[in-house]
Amino acid sequence: MATLTPGFHGHRRTRGDRLPPGQFRTEDFPVLSAGPTPEVPLDRWEFTLTTEDGEQHRWTWEQFQALPQQDVTTDLHCVTRWSKFDTRWRGVSLDTLLEGVATGARFALAECHGGYTTNLPLDDLRGGKAWIAHTYDGEPLAAEHGGPARLLVPHLYFWKSAKWISGITLGRTDRRGFWEQFGYHDYGDPWREQRTWND
Template structure:
């Protein structure tokens, strides 16, 4: 779980992080030479920080951006009236939530770092939604479960080890930076798993399946790493 060390924690809200970096940003120099962009400054700031477990806050090979980048994917219906989230598989009490049912669950708003396999990271962004651990508790996950399979529009799936999926910073998110999740970013709902590369956080989420045996998903069966730890650069299998 990516959290700041205590000595820098107070300065790591997204607003303060960007403001501090932007205050020293120079976009162009006389004569046309490019010195620093805001992304350069954010990257330099992030490289000076560590997570609570001592790792660099910015994983190797990553560059910090100031805004979430849309990364494609086949969208599902944008209508919240069509939304259904099915929690099933190795559970005692399968659940299907509509939009009102999702909002009736305990809500959490967290500042999280996310890291895309293409090399960009978004640090300290605000995400609001339901902790996956709370949904798992409500459904009664069986001891036989070992993995979570996120199911999304157009048959997209991504597999995550159970212990990582149930971490307290894993959200089923419907708001980003204080606003409803935008269509290009997975509206109405997406997963956010900050400890793994961002393809493990599917957009247009429709189901959460708990399974006893691993089921590699869309990108995992196309050559991407089955685990996807950004600090180990587990990009490809």
């Protein structure tokens, strides 16, 4: 769990406290979807990073696999109140994908097959805090969990870790995503219980 500026959290954490307030621990991996599971063949898979000026950077599956890969073990926290500890992922850091991309953007909108979107501050995709993950627990990521590839931003509620990701568009202004425009929090820090607009 990455930490933000000391004092920025509205709640006191003790060392070793891994369960955010209002959460319960589960051993399962619940499947939560807001629509049908899209089928995305690997030979047609593509990830597109679009800057605020419209400049596009694209990776095919083959190019994406050739990038430096990282193994990540992390806890997940879903806004529906389950948390799962020590999940194991493999993927490409957003730091790698953003290397050499000229941008002054402060915000990012993740876009997915099936139409799902979610918004995040660009800073939360940098600094070893976010990945495009394609492997879970040593196996190719199952479609029901977002395969072939999903965003993984484990320090925020799991709805920010968009399944079936197809691209990220950077922006100077924040554009709300699928849940965020429906009353869910723009940032979604589980340690501050930022579930809805009023939190």
